[in-house]
Amino acid sequence: MNNRNLLMFAGVALLFVATGVFQSWNLSLQILIIGVLSSIMALGVNMQWGYAGLFSTGIMGSVALGGLAVVLVSGNPVPEGWAAGGPRLLVSLGFGVLLIAAAVYLYNRMAVGTARRTAMILLLGAGFFAYRAILDPAVTAIEAFNPATAGNIGGLGLPSLLSWPVGALFAGLAAWVIGKVALGLRSDYLAIATLGIAEIILAVMKNEDWLARGVKNIIDLPRPWPVPYEVDLQADPTFVAQAANWGFTSIEASTILVKLLYLVVFSAVLLVLIYFSERALNSPWGRMMRAIRDNEVSSAAMGKNIKSRHLQVFIIGSAVVGLAGAMLTSMEGQLTPSNYTPLRFTFLIWVMVIVGGSGNNWGAVLGGLLLGWLWLIVENAGPVAMGYLTMPLPDGVLKAHLIEAAPHLRLITLGAVLLLVLRFSPKGLLPEK
Amino acid sequence: MDILNALVAFLNFVFIPGLAYGSQLALGALALTLVYAVLRFSNFAHGDTMAFGTMWVILITWLLQSVGITGGVLPTGLIALPFGIAITAAFVLATDRVVYRFYRTQKAAPIILVIVSTGIMFVMNGLTRVIIGPAEQNFADGARMILAPNDFKEWSGLAEGLALKQTTLITVIVAAICVAALFWFLQRTRTGKSMRAYSDNEDLALLSGINPERMVAITWIIATALAVIAGTLYGLDKSYRPFIYFQLLLPMAAAAVVGGLGSPLGAIAGGFIIAFSEVFVTYAWKKVVTYLVSADMAPEGLLQLLSTDYKFAVSFTILILVLLVMPTGIFKGK
Numbered sequence: 001m002n003n004r005n006l007l008m009f010a011g012v013a014l015l016f017v018a019t020g021v022f023q024s025w026n027l028s029l030q031i032l033i034i035g036v037l038s039s040i041m042a043l044g045v046n047m048q049w050g051y052a053g054l055f056s057t058g059i060m061g062s063v064a065l066g067g068l069a070v071v072l073v074s075g076n077p078v079p080e081g082w083a084a085g086g087p088r089l090l091v092s093l094g095f096g097v098l099l100i101a102a103a104v105y106l107y108n109r110m111a112v113g114t115a116r117r118t119a120m121i122l123l124l125g126a127g128f129f130a131y132r133a134i135l136d137p138a139v140t141a142i143e144a145f146n147p148a149t150a151g152n153i154g155g156l157g158l159p160s161l162l163s164w165p166v167g168a169l170f171a172g173l174a175a176w177v178i179g180k181v182a183l184g185l186r187s188d189y190l191a192i193a194t195l196g197i198a199e200i201i202l203a204v205m206k207n208e209d210w211l212a213r214g215v216k217n218i219i220d221l222p223r224p225w226p227v228p229y230e231v232d233l234q235a236d237p238t239f240v241a242q243a244a245n246w247g248f249t250s251i252e253a254s255t256i257l258v259k260l261l262y263l264v265v266f267s268a269v270l271l272v273l274i275y276f277s278e279r280a281l282n283s284p285w286g287r288m289m290r291a292i293r294d295n296e297v298s299s300a301a302m303g304k305n306i307k308s309r310h311l312q313v314f315i316i317g318s319a320v321v322g323l324a325g326a327m328l329t330s331m332e333g334q335l336t337p338s339n340y341t342p343l344r345f346t347f348l349i350w351v352m353v354i355v356g357g358s359g360n361n362w363g364a365v366l367g368g369l370l371l372g373w374l375w376l377i378v379e380n381a382g383p384v385a386m387g388y389l390t391m392p393l394p395d396g397v398l399k400a401h402l403i404e405a406a407p408h409l410r411l412i413t414l415g416a417v418l419l420l421v422l423r424f425s426p427k428g429l430l431p432e433k
Numbered sequence: 434m435d436i437l438n439a440l441v442a443f444l445n446f447v448f449i450p451g452l453a454y455g456s457q458l459a460l461g462a463l464a465l466t467l468v469y470a471v472l473r474f475s476n477f478a479h480g481d482t483m484a485f486g487t488m489w490v491i492l493i494t495w496l497l498q499s500v501g502i503t504g505g506v507l508p509t510g511l512i513a514l515p516f517g518i519a520i521t522a523a524f525v526l527a528t529d530r531v532v533y534r535f536y537r538t539q540k541a542a543p544i545i546l547v548i549v550s551t552g553i554m555f556v557m558n559g560l561t562r563v564i565i566g567p568a569e570q571n572f573a574d575g576a577r578m579i580l581a582p583n584d585f586k587e588w589s590g591l592a593e594g595l596a597l598k599q600t601t602l603i604t605v606i607v608a609a610i611c612v613a614a615l616f617w618f619l620q621r622t623r624t625g626k627s628m629r630a631y632s633d634n635e636d637l638a639l640l641s642g643i644n645p646e647r648m649v650a651i652t653w654i655i656a657t658a659l660a661v662i663a664g665t666l667y668g669l670d671k672s673y674r675p676f677i678y679f680q681l682l683l684p685m686a687a688a689a690v691v692g693g694l695g696s697p698l699g700a701i702a703g704g705f706i707i708a709f710s711e712v713f714v715t716y717a718w719k720k721v722v723t724y725l726v727s728a729d730m731a732p733e734g735l736l737q738l739l740s741t742d743y744k745f746a747v748s749f750t751i752l753i754l755v756l757l758v759m760p761t762g763i764f765k766g767k
Contacts, residue, residue, distance in 0.1 A: 055544050128738075185756055187544040188475040192686045193756070196749035199683060207742045342679070343558065347551055354548065401566075408562035415555025419532055422549055 005362060005430055012369050019377065026252075029259040031376045032369075033331070036266045037324050039368030041345075042352040043273055043361060044320030049350075050359035050432070051281065052313040053293035055187050058178065058194030060345035061201040062318045065174055066167030066325025067335050068205060071212045073163035074222050074330065075155025081145045081210075082153050085138035089153065089210070092135035099127040142210040152213045160224040160330040164269075164323055171322020172315045174201065179311040198346065205337045212335055219334040224327075227261045230254040262331055269327065270365070273320065277361045289313060290359070321349075343411070348375060351418045357428030366430055371414065378410035439724035441593040445582075446720070451705075451712040453601040453670055456608035459704025460663035461681065462688035463615065463697055464656040470632040470695040471652040472533070474546035478554040479660060480682035482525065484675040485557045486661030487668045488565045490517035491572045498574070506576040508600065508669055514662065522657040528553050529653055537649070554679075561675045570673040573600055593724075600670040611662060612701060615655070619697065624651060632695065683745055684711070687752040693762030702763060707748045715741040 020028035041059065048054045103123055110116040143151045182193040206214050223229065233239045233254035243253035280286050292299040292309055300306050329335050348371065356367020386406035393399045421428060461483065468476045476482075493513035503509045532553060536546055579602055582594025589595075619625040631638040631648045639645060664678060688707045692699020718736035726732075739746065755762060 053544075055547065181753060181757075185760075187542075188547050189690065189756055191477075191544075191547055192475060192683070192690070193749070193753060196683050196687075196745060196752065199680070199745045200743070200749060203742050203745060207740055341676075343555070347555065350548070350551065351555075402563075405563040405566060408559050408567075411555050411559030411562065413559075415552045415557075415559060418552040418555065419549065422545070422552065423532075423535060 005366075008366055008429055012366060012373070015370070015373050015377075019373070023380070026255055026259065027380065029256065029263060031373055033259060033262050033266060034376060035369040035372030036263065036270055037328050037331075038349065038352060038372040039365040040266075040270055040273060040324035040327070041321050041349045042356065042364035042368040043270075043277060044317040044324070045349050045353045046356075046358065046361060046364040047277070047313055047317035047320065049353060050357075050364070051286065051289040051293065052310060054183070054310060054314055054317075055191050056194040056314065056318075057191050057342070057346050057350075058198040058201075058318075059321055059349050060340050060342050061174065061194075061198035062171035062321035063325035063328070063345045064198075064202055064205055064337065064340045065170040066164075066322035066327075067329035067340075068212055069167035069170045069322070069326050070160065070163040070221055070329040071218045071335050072155050073158050073166050074160045075157070075212075075218055076220065077157045078145070078150045078152060078154030081142045081150055084145050085141035085210070086153055088134065088138035089142065092131060092138060095134055096131050099124070099131065103127075139208075139210050147209075150213075151216075152210050152218075160222050163330060164224075164326045167326025167329075168319040168323040171325065172319035175315045175318030176311070178318075179314045183307065183310050183314060195342070195346075198342065202337060202340055212337075215338055217334055217336050221330060221333045221335070223333065224265065224330050227258055227265070230258055233257065266327060269323070274361055274365065281361060348414065351414055353428075355417060355421045355428055357430040357432060359432035360428070360430045363428050363430035363432075367428070370429075371417070374413065374417070375410055378413055379407045382406035382409045435592075435724040438591050438593045439721050441585075441589075441591055441595050442721050442724065445593065445595050447712050447716055449597065449601060451709045453604045454712065455705035455708030456604050457663050457667045457670070457704075458681075458684055458688050458708050459701040460608055460611060460659050460666070461685040462692070462700035462704045463612070464659035464663070465685055466689040466692070466695055466697060466700040467652055467656045467659070469689070470697075471628060471648060472537070472546070474543045474550065475686065475694075476656075477547060477550040477682065478557055479685065480679040481554045481557040481561065481675075482521065482657060483660045483664030483667075483681065484561050484673075484678035485524070486517050486521035486657065487664035487673055487678070488561050488675075489520045490514055490661065490665045491565065491570055491668070491673060493517060494572050494574075504575055506599075508573050508575045508603070510572055510574075510665055510669055511603070514665055517665065518658045518661045521661050522654045524557075525653050525657045526650060528556075529649065534646075558675065558679065565675075567675055570668075572673065573669045575599060598670070600666070604666040604670050607662060607666060611659060615659075615697065618655075628652065680745070684708075684748040687748040690752055691755045691762055693764035696762065696764040699762050699764030707751060710751055711744040711747045714738045714747045715744050 016028050016032055019031065041063065044062070045056075045059060048056055103120060106119055106123065107116065110119060142153055145151060178194065178197050182190055182197070185193060205212060208214060209216065212218050230251070234250045239254070240250040243250050246253070248256075281289075288299070288304060289309065291302075292304060292306055296306050349368075352367035352371045353364050354367070355371060356365070357363025383403050383406040386403050386409070390399045390402050393402075461479070464482075465476060465479050468474070468479070490510055490513045493516045494509045497503065497509050497513060502512065504512055532549060533546070536549060576599050578596065579599050580595060580597040582596045585595040586592070617625075619629060627638065627643045628648050628651065630641065631643055631645065635645070638648075667673075667678075667681070684707050685704075688703035689700050690703070691706055692701070692703030715737065719732055719734070722736055723731045
């Protein structure tokens with residue numbers, strides 16, 4: 001951290017202070033929390049792109065898997081649903097895994113040729129129908145139980161904090177599978193392939209109602225320790241007295257306190273991650289990763305295993321993103337699969353990393369905070385600005401349409417920011433050392 | 434056994450939709466593959482170029498309709514199409530001048546160009562949403578059906594109806610014309626030959642006096658025209674939603690890669706392979722099979738391999754299989 005870096009962070013801090021003074025502290029805190037979460041995601045992406053030069057557009061998939069972990073770990077249990085088809089479901093999933101393992105084993109053991117191709121097609125074809133035959137009755141049974149409020153296997157009902165590492169685990173496991181398949185591909189093929197995988201993960205979450213109720217959404221996920229509920233605080237006489245003592249209404253004080261607690265918890269996670277990322281980046285491992293990124297051939301000649309290093313960093317990066325995804329869902333208290341869009345959860349995070357400075361952990365954090373602010377403030381301030389811009393226009397359809405469309409200006413703004421940074425400062429605001 | 438009814442059901446629910454969707458994908462994949470062949474990067478802004486261009490077609494259609502010009506039995510969108518292409522091509526050429534050219538002269542890595550194209554994607558997506566909004570638009574007018582299911586039932590006396598939407602027929606005809614014109618251009622004209630030469634070997638083409646900036650500009654214009662045509666046909670045949678167009682990037686990219694990235698013929702084959710696979714895997718075959726087998730053997734389930742929401746998984750699986758088994762695609766691309 002030198003003076004320039006500190007100045008940049010001070011500048012971003014000023015943006016949040018200004019938002020607090022001119023709009024509201026609630027909004028400023030809200031944006032800051034999202035900014036911290038985005039920074040964690042950006043840290044994960046920075047590991048993949050900044051350390052190792054892997055362009056993956058499947059970030060959204062990792063975020064969504066993190067969210068799924070919250071539902072499965074800390075969601076309300078649905079014992080009836082589980083009893084109806086849970087064991088059979090596990091058997092079918094186990095069968096699916098065994099099937100794929102058998103296919104991979106055969107693929108590696110048999111000689112290249114028609115025999116292998118036929119064997120693969122027969123095994124996977126027959127296996128698919130067998131899998132559906134085991135799975136489908138279980139799914140029907142689970143979804144039949146009380147579909148209006150449940151119809152899923154339910155969660156374990158464990159504390160929300162536990163789901164965060166599980167979210168990282170889910171995303172990491174998925175990254176292992178994806179990496180095994182796709183990491184050998186050329187850079188732009190990898191981008192297309194990961195974009196597709198993220199869409200498939202989301203399609204599964206939207207359509208497999210037994211898993212997390214699909215688009216019917218899961219609500220009422222518990223909050224992570226130590227964050228209390230606003231209603232409990234407002235019902236607590238000592239809290240109300242304390243708030244009045246400081247000159248706040250109890251509603252105002254409780255919402256601010258809850259946000260502050262989230263901020264403290266999330267920032268603590270962020271700081272721990274930065275500590276380890278910085279240690280890793282400045283260790284022999286980090287130097288090796290950068291050497292691989294800058295010249296794969298010469299690193300391979302030095303005896304580095306490019307493929308397994310890429311896989312390793314791909315898994316770690318995705319796990320960090322999955323952790324942030326789990327934190328996001330447990331804060332929102334509900335899982336809404338249709339909220340996951342590639343623009344918001346893949347490409348926006350990318351812009352954060354590139355604008356902040358690829359390869360620099362602090363850069364990713366700065367990018368996350370700055371663009372998180374920009375993304376949400378344009379949404380809020382866009383219509384106001386458009387109101388001023390369209391002042392000379394007569395009231396009518398056009399003016400109403402322009403003001404209504406103003407939140408979408410943030411997409412144009414972000415695109416322009418990305419293009420400007422790439423052109424005039426390709427290393428980002430905080431360049432890699 | 435009722436082979437005729439089974440055949441009609443197959444044509445109606447599998448073949449005709451697959452043909453229309455395949456034509457739309459093939460045109461989109463052609464545009465993607467042309468940009469890849471000449472500019473050497475995968476254009477992530479492609480889906481949004483389609484959305485942006487189709488938006489102009491829709492706006493001009495509304496304008497034409499408001500002054501009383503319509504296409505009669507044909508959709509008015511076809512009259513608006515050239516204007517939409519012109520506006521979009523102008524915009525894309527401007528982005529090339531302002532953005533892409535800088536990286537071309539720098540000889541930047543392809544992945545940098547991919548990231549740059551995501552920047553363009555953001556801008557175009559934003560413009561589309563600001564101008565027309567993210568909601569669904571329906572702009573098909575003119576005659577709806579060439580062959581209505583009930584007319585067909587009366588004419589043939591079969592239990593199954595066969596529907597042929599006008600937009601489906603237009604899609605296939607327009608796609609065929611575009612493909613023929615493109616191949617004539619690439620094979621027969623001087624400019625087309627220069628373009629192929631430039632794509633094969635940039636340095637050699639430069640030595641032969643081919644102007645690279647002109648090649649790039651022509652490529653952008655052709656690719657934009659194809660993208661806007663594909664987008665308009667898709668919008669006429671189904672409906673227009675900017676987000677769906679963004680998602681179409683995946684099957685189109687899969688089509689281009691399956692055929693061999695950089696190979697126009699491959700893009701067309703890939704488009705149909707992807708489209709028919711999607712329809713085959715996500716269609717519930719119960720109806721067709723019920724006609725084919727005896728009454729007591731009629732299937733209980735839907736006989737649907739995957740629910741329609743997983744059609745992305747189909748194009749993706751094909752993409753991955755092709756990349757792993759034959760990375761250069763069917764027609765040996767780059």
